[in-house]
Amino acid sequence: MNKKIGVYICHCGGNISDYVDVEKVKKSIEAEDGVFLAKTTLFACGDANQKEMVDDIKENELDGVVVASCSPKLHLLTFRAVTERAGLNKYNYVHANIREQASWAHSDDKPGATETAIRLVKAAVAKVRLAEPLYPFIINSKKAVAVIGGGIAGLRAAIELADMGCPVTLIEREHFIGGRVAQWDVLFTTNETGKEVVTKLYNEVIRHDNIRLLTGAEVISNTGSIGDFKMKIKVTPRYIKAKCNEGHLLKAIEVCPVDVPDEFNFNITNRKAIYHNFPSEYPQTPVIDIKNCTRCGECEKICPSVDFSQEEETIEINVGSVLMATGFDSYTPADGEFGYKQIENVVTLPQFKRIIDLNDKKLIYKGKEIKNIAYIYCVGSRQIDGDNKYCSRYCCTSVIYAAMQARHKFSDINNYHFNRGIRTYGKQEVLYAESLKGGDIYLQSYEDAPPVVEQNNDKITIRINDILTAKKEMSVEADLVVLVTGMVPRADNSVASLFKLPKGRDKFFNEIHMKLRPVETVIDGITICGACQGPKNIMESVNSALSAAIKSFSYVSKGELELEPIIAKIDKDLCTWCGACAEACPFDAIKMVKDEKKDIAAINNSVCKGCGMCLPVCPSNAINLIAYSDKEIESMIDALAG
Amino acid sequence: MHGKIMNASFDALVIGGGIAGGEAALNLANNGFKVLIVEKDLSIGGKMILLSKVFPTLDCSACITTPKVSEISRHPGITIFTGSEVKSISRKSETSFEAEVIKTPRYVVIDDCTGCQLCEQACPVLVHDQFQYNLVGRKAAYIPFSIASPRVAAIDIENCTLCGACEKVCPTKCIDFTQEEEEYCINVKTVIVATGFNLFDPLKIPRYGYGTYKNIITSMQMERQLAPTRPFNTILRPGDGKVPDRIAYVLCTGSRDATVGNPICSQICCMYSIKQAQLLMGALPMADVTIYYLNIRSFGKGFEEFYDQAKGMGVNFVKGKIGKITENENGNLNLRYEDINENVVRETEHDLVVLSVGVLPNTDSKSFFRDGDLKLDPFSFVDQADPLASPSKTSIDGVFVAGTATGPMDIPDSILSAGASSAEAISYLNRKL
Amino acid sequence: MADIGKKTARILVFSTEKISDPAIDMAGLLKLHYPPTVYTISIPCSSGVKTSWILHAFEKGFDGVFIAADGSDCPYGESCTEKTGKIISRTQEQMKRLDIEPARLRMAAICSVCSESFVKQMKSFNEYLLKNSNN
Amino acid sequence: MAAINTEFGKELKKYGAFDFNACYNCGNCTAVCSLSTEEDSFPREMVRFSVLGLEDDIRSSLKPWLCYYCGECSTHCPQEANPGELMMSLRRWLTTEYDWTKLSGLLYRSLPLTIIGFIIATLGVLVFSVLENFNLQSIMHIGHLFEIIAIAAVFGFILLPNIIRMWWMIILKPKIKVPLINYFTSFGELIIHMFTQKRSLGCDDNQLRWFEHFIIVIGYLGLLFTTVFLDWFSNDSLFVIVLGYVMSIIIFIVTIDFMSDRIKKQKEMSKYSQPSDWMFVVWLFLMGLTAFVVRLFIDTGLIEKNIWLYLFHLTILVQWALIIVPFGKWTHFLYRSFAMYFAKIKAV
Amino acid sequence: MEIEKGKTYKYLREKREVSQAAKDNLKQFIKIKKLILDALQESDLTIEQLTQKLNMPSNEIVYYLMSLVKYGFVQIGAVDDMDAYFSYKLKK
Incomplete structure (x- = not known):
């Protein structure tokens, strides 16, 4: 069978044509076997060219198409759709990446880049010559999202999904919901407190029949994939009965002899082993922290609601899509970084926010009244030597707002901001202006000359070469030093490794494409949002959460999904069943079956993921991967070898 | 009616x-x-x-x-x-x-137009092309730009002289002046x-001389010069067609500025200016690019790294807001600013100035x-x-x-x-x- | 600037669609240059490369073959690293038998952002192959 | 190493400064200021020093005097931090720093004290008139003597020591080495600036402002010369009489224009008027006007029956000579000229 | 009035006055186009040379010349030794 192949070589508006001689590429492949037409185009992905391709395919009855343009990550699907519109099976389309892997990679060597491009296009032509029409498998997609x-x-994503009519399992590792927002007091722009926002959302969550909330819950395993994730969730009990008497519980908390650092307050205070986060947290039932509980039984004596007989449960759920919103950790400074842990009264920004919240009228920390506060910016962000090159984006606004709050709530506060250039982007700029007008002092240094924090006797002195004062050395005596710590990925990210989520250069979860597919991951069916994807403020987190919700919804809303038909295929004649393939398969997709005469291997189509791990182990070379057959790969190698 | x-x-x-x-x-x-x-x-x-x-x-x-x-x-x-x-x-x-x-009315039947551009060739009128931000002209019968959607012609009736040339050449007879x-x-x-959003109009800052001095352009005009569907074939000064080699970016033009009624930060100008600077260094390897800034706001995912990359490529960053601009006889421009790091006022000559205009509602x-x-x-x-x-x-x-x-x-x-x-x-x- | 026209080794890379491809793409995006005679064939997973493909490449005149392995990031499971390793050693044994220098086959884990490491690998592999070429 | 002192900013607000804290250090003010040079860049540096409270640096700086308040900096300040008004306030503050009596500080900061000072001066004139039995001849004679003595005393006991203090703050204390010869070679600068304020010609606004200032300096010095040294009120020479008329007319006409600017508040520099600004211009106006009318009354023979008119003139004169000249805005004229002189000395 | 397809501009002419500004603009363009094309007829020129020759502001030359390039009347020639100015020639 001789195919009629159409080849389109994209200029990419100069991205390719500046380095690759596209006309030469066109000329050198025109004579290739099966190539019926070859064209160059300014933008292959543009609407006009897409229309032209459709017309070409229809008019000339092309049965193979190659577009040589950017990475298939961007536009493979675009052109598959084009061939489909023209009535051609989309697997008769092959993509050649001559931008990332030719023009850009070899922009220092134009003839070399052109030659590379020619070979890559020839390989694609070789592949399309052998391509066969394939039809996707339709699988059921469970209409539920975790x-x-x-x-x-x-919270926001769960509510939105439920509103769209999708059952949701909301899984929270802590015993109380609300995450970081619950820990913040008054919030910028609306002056709502974090508690108010969480209360509002919690009320919606419990109102919804579609949402099942699991707290103290951790995903411990995941099998399955898009459309059908099977997850096991370990749920730690509260050891308190659901219906409980609040008076008794308060007394029980009182008598508990355990004293451990309170993570809710970022360890600036202690709590008991039986505890609340704060009086109106959600769910409102307190919890016994069983890891720190000594089982002394004091609480049980006072309060009949305490119930040590509750047991850990493992729940299994089955969902079509998973939405990750695991959040961030605040950067923990190294010991001695700006005096952290070596000088008393050096705290982090989250701790400072809790200190403001916990004090009334006078700002007291460690028994001393605080008047002069120094804020040191970019701790753990924009690092020169460290790994965190990125800007954490929320901290400038967050600390300026906290400093203003301190000034308003307590009297005679002087704020000194040791920054590296204030980044109150957008409307947040008005906050900066207000802070300046209110008398906050801003001093700026470059990254290579950060401020120095020193303790002499009782006094903490911060010195800086202030570039706003011609690099003059300035000093401030402060009662409290606040390290404005940035966002870092969660230290315990075990849940992510269960799903094998890829991470970016900044170690946060990575989306496929910041603009084209901003909440999707390379793992089909899993979306990401909020600060687990990178630093974000509340509004930005919610925007991404809602975007992720609609994307996850689209995976499950129709009840079925199309899967790629790229799976392994057994050559019955060659197979002699040795079992090596079944052993190699990580998905248990290969089983022995009896054929007419002999035992042979058989592939379970809906389980096979098309990884190809079974191919090299077959002693009789009886397995091929569809679209990656020996013939196809070898003909590509031939083309590349030239 | x-x-x-x-x-x-x-x-x-x-x-x-x-x-x-x-x-x-x-x-x-x-x-x-x-x-x-x-x-x-x-x-x-x-x-x-x-x-x-x-x-x-x-x-x-x-x-x-x-x-x-x-x-x-x-x-x-x-x-x-x-x-x-x-x-x-x-x-x-x-x-x-x-x-x-x-x-x-577009005066063109969208479904019938094939985007052949014959009408555009035939039209005798030339007016400023708004999609090229007035850097070149366009016809009164025109396709907005080559990747427009729909990619069909339209008649700019304000500037049309109703000569009928377009209609005569249209092969599909899709031009229709009876549309209402x-x-x-x-x-x-x-x-x-x-x-x-709208872009800030730099005419509101007369001391920058935009409109009067021809070698001052807005960032959007530079964006067009760098785009694949660009108006010139290379980067040129619109004042005299010279290839520039000392280019200045004036950040916060119309942003963070209460005197023009826009006290907020436009959030994108730092980054697009850094991006343009990188592209310019690629397009004009011999050119110097200087960015005059107040604070660089590279806050997003990968932005700080992008900023570092620009510094590594040799883009010159100067902290200080441009106070005023004057023109030399050869069309070059003198930018007066305080170099904050040195705490001295300076005047520096550039041959093309790009005003990084802000975002307005x-x-x-x-x-x-x-x-x-x-x-x-x-x-x-x-x-x-x-x-x-x-x-x-x-x-x-x-x-x-x-x-x-x-x-x-x-x-x-x-x-x-x-x-x-x-x-x-x-x-x-x-x-x- | 590259020495245009300078001879470089012909290297065939088997990379994987989800993990090492993005890294190689990003190397291009960041204009981290490497020899232009490096060609990539994308496959789903590095543990699916057949020995016969590698031998075919040598037969067709490639100087070297490089497997850009998924490593521990492999979406198909942790056994990938081990399995890919086995393929390499098995193939190298065969290469010995066919009198092909086993060092002409290399493997390294290239994570989805390991662009720099990929380019480094390509440059050093290229140098090695040029030095040891029989011509 | 300098310590930050936020109290200074609060103190400065008593001298009229406001909103300068809003400065985000873009340097636009310095860039739009046409008097700002690479050697002397301002006003942002002064704003910054004020925010951080670097008193010593401000005290030893001449930059506040290099500014002639065209107001461009304030007009174009993106944060509306009013650097122009800050510079004006710094001049007021510096005046009190130079002043060994510290009385000028009291006048700037407190309007009630200022008013008490004026009342005491008025009472003094009244008491003196009663003691002289309202005898016009002797009152006018003593008034004239007073003028001579007051000028000498104010200059000798207050202004001269203050200029020496200024010199100490600007040259001596910062240990700037200046060859003695510079003091002589630069002397011309002092005279030129004192009489012409030629530096303000560099301002962007307009030449009219410079001209008005020039005229009023001429008018003021001319009237001073005519009344004190030519004894205008007792002189019969036609030339002297006409000269006095011309000078006094100049003064009150130009001050009327100044006052109307301050009322209209259209120009940046006249938007924010402190009592000290008003006092200066109003008293100058009254001086010119009353001197004019007194001489007119003398020439028309009406003065005998209207001795109150001369007393009013005398009261204005006493207030001017004993309060405004030594402690008020008049000193700016002197310090500014000396600032140019010191700047020249340092620069040579 | 009867509307004939392909001549609908006649219909609109009856209903709509063409503004004087539009007419003036057309006249000016025709004039300048002719000037530039005639000048280039003689020899290839840079914008600087055209400015002197036609005694027009150079920014207007840039605008019209680039528009003529856009519509295929003129093409871009070589750049000078300083890489500063291109010359322009008629498109054959």
Whole structure:
């Protein structure tokens, strides 16, 4: 069978044609076997060219198409759709990446880049010559979504999914929901408190029949994939009965002899082993922290609601899509970084926010009244030597707002901001202006000359070469030093490794494409949102959460999904069943079956993921991967070898 | 006064066919809702389709926009009115709005035009090309730009001399001067406002001399010069066609400046200027590029690294706001500023100056709704009723906002905001239906 | 600037669609240059490369073959690294038998953002192959 | 190493400064200021020093005197931080720093004290008139003597020591080495600036302002010369009489224009008027006007029956000579000229 | 009035006055186009040379010349030794 192949070589508006001689590429492949037409185009992805391709395919009855343009990550699907519109099976389309792998990679060597491009296009032509029409498998997609993380992003996504009519399991590792937002007091722009926002959302969550909330819950395993994730969730009990008497419980908390650092307050205070986060947290039932509980039984004596007989449960759920909203950790400074842990009264921004919240009228920390506060910016962000090159984006606004709050709430506060250039982007700029007008002092240094924090006797002095004062050395004596710590990925990200989520250069979860597919991951069916994807403020987190919700919804809303038909295929004649393939398969997709005469291997189509791990182990070379057959690969190698 | 009023109904009306409006419309349509996009311009794709490359990945903007745009225009669930404006919207019932939409005549039958450009060749008139930000001219019969959607001709009736040359050459007889303004009465259940933003007009800062000194351009004009569909074949000074080699960027032109009534930060100018600087260094390897800044705001994912990359490439960053600009006889420009690091005032000569103009609200949205129901914020962007928990909600139940209509933001944030507004619109529709 | 026209080794890379491809793409995006005679064939997973393909490449005149392995990031499971390793050693044994220098086959884990490491690998492999070429 | 002192900013607000804290250090003010040079860049540096409270640096700086308040910096300040008004306030503050009596500080900061000072001066004139039995001849004679003595005393006991203090703050204390010869070679600068304020010609606004200032300096010095040294009120020479008329007319005409600017508040520099600004211009106006009318009354023979008129003139004169000249805005004229002189000395 | 397809401009002419500004603009363009094309007829020129020759502001030359390039009347020639100015020639 001799195919009629159409080849389109894209200029990419100069991205390719500046380095690759596209006309030469066109000329050198025109004579290739099966190539019926070859064209160059300014933008292959443009509407006009797409129309032209459709017309070409129809008019000339092309049965193979190659577009040589950018990475298939961007536009493979675009052109598959084009061939489909023209009535051609989309697997008769092959993509050649001559931008990332030719023009850009070899922009220093134009003839070399052109030659590379020619070979890549020839290989694509070789592949399309052998391509056969394939038809996707239709699988059922369970109309349910698991939302992992009960912070603002997770809560908001869960509510939205439920509103769209999709059952949701909301999984929160802590015993209380609300994440970081619950820990913040008054919030910028609306002056709502974090508690108010969480209350509002919690009320919606419990109102919804579609949402099942699991707290103290951790995903411990996942099998399955898009459309059908099977997850096991370990749920730690509260050890308190659901219906409980609040008076008794308060007394029980009082008598508990355990004293451990309170993570809710970022360890600036202690709590008991039986505890609330704060009086109106959600769910409102307190919890016994069983890891720190000494089982002394004091609480049980006072309060009949305490119930040590509750047991850990493992729940299994089955969902079509998973939405990750696992949030962030605040950067923990190294010991001695700006005096952290070596000088008393050096705290982090989250701790400072809790200190403001916990004090009334006078700002007291460690028994001393605080008047002069120094804020040191970009701690753990924009690092020169460290790994965190990125800007954490929320901290400038967050700390300026906290400093203003301190000034308003307590009297005679002087704020000194040791920054590296204030980044109150957008409307947040008005906050900066207000802070300046209110008398906050801003001093700026470059990254290579950060401020120095020193303790002499009782006094903490911060010195800086202030570039706003011609690099003059300035000093401030402060009662409290606040390290404005940035966002870092969660230290414990075990849940992500269960799903094998890829991470970016900044170690946050990575989306496929910031603009084209901003909440999707390379793992089909899993979306990401909120600060687990990178630093974000509340509004930005919620925007991404809602975007992720609609994307996850689209995976499950129709009840079925199309899957790629790229799977392994057994050559019955060659197979002699040795079992090596079944052993190699990580998905248990290969089983022995009896053929007419002999035992042979058989592939379970809906389980096979098309990884190809079974191919090299077959002693009789009886397995091929569809679209990656020996013939196809070898003809590509031939083309590349030239 | 007009002929007849046409009626139509849709689930959702999306006002603005830029990247935010388009994304929102796609989300809605992919979930089975019928959507109408009303776009003021002759093409959808908004400002993004006119950009060169986008930060921080340096993808070409057209490569991201054009497939989106063609997906939108092909979608069976989406109807697009280009060259049309919403005149008013009023609530009709608990669950519906009535919108009055005016479609101005294009004088070309969209379905019949093949985009052959013969009319454009034939037209004798030359006027400023608004899609090239006036750097070159265009005809009165013209295709907006080569990757426009729909890529069909239009007649600029204000500048047309009615000579008929275009009509004579048109092979499909699709030019039709009998077209008249059409008025539509549209019934919708929900509205998404995605009206985008306006750029600051630097004529408002006379001490910069924009308009008077010909070698000062706006960042959007530079964006066009760098784009694949560029007006010149290379980077040129519009004053005398010289290839520039000392280029200056003036950040915060019309942003963070109370004297021009815009105290907020435009959020994108630092990054697009850094991006343009990188592109310029690629296009003109011998050129010096200097960016005069107040604070560099490279806050997004990968932005700080992008900024570092620019520094590594040799882009010169100078901290200090440009106070005034004067012109030399050879068309070069003297920029006066205080070098904050040194604490001295300086005057430096450049041969091309790019004003990194800020983002201003598009106040069109104010007039859509009767009685000023749609609340605006103090800067005249659409006010967010619940910015933390529901960022796309407006003061009107059932009306949502997407993208830069709420304030300055970059493309990824616009797309996420569009995703959010479509999610809210879908759950609103689910609740109300 | 590259030495245009300078001879470089012909290297065939088997990369994987989800993990090492993005890294190689990003190397291009960041304009981290490497020899233009490096060609890539994308497959789903590095543990699916057949020995016969590699031998075919040598037969057709490639100087070297490089497997850009998924490593521990492999979406198909942790056994990938081990399995890919086995393929390499098995193939190298065969290469010995066919009198092909086993060092002409290399493998390294290239994560989805390991662009720099990929380019480094290509440059050093290229140098090695040029030095040891029989011509 | 310098310590930050936020109290200074609060103190400065008593001298009229406001909103300067809003400065985000863009340097636009310095860039639009046409008097700002690479050697002497201002006003942002002064704003910054004020925010951080670097008193010593301000005290030893001449930059506040280099500014002639065209107001461009304030007009174009993106944060509306009013650097122009800050510079004006710094001049007021510096005046009190130079002043060994510290009385000028009291006058700037407190309007009631200022008014008490004026009342005491008025009472003094009244008491003196009663003691002289309202004898016009002797009152006018003593008034004239008073003028001579007051000028000498104010200059000798207050202004001269203050200029020496200024010199100490600007040259001596910062240990700037200046060859003695410079003091002589630069002397011309002092005279030129004192009489012409030629530096303000560099301002962007207009030449009219410079001209008005020039005229009023001529008018003021001319009137001073005519009344004190030519004894205008007792002189019969036609030339002297006409000269006095001309000078006094110049003064009150130009001051009327100045006052109307301050009322209209259209120009940046006249938007924010402190009591000290008003006092200076109003008293100057009254001096010119009353001197004019007194001489007119003398020439028309009406003065005998209207001795109150001369007393009023004398009261204005006493207030001017004992309060405004040594402690008020008049000193700016002197310090500014010396600032140019010191700047020249340092620069040579 | 009867409307004939292909001559609908006649219909609109009856209804709509063409503005004087539009007419003036057309006249000016025709004039300048002729000037530039005639000048280039003689020899290839840079914008600088055209400016002197036609005694027009150079920014206007850039605008019209680039428009003529856009519509295929003129093409871009070589750049000078300083890489500063291109010369322009008629498109054959």
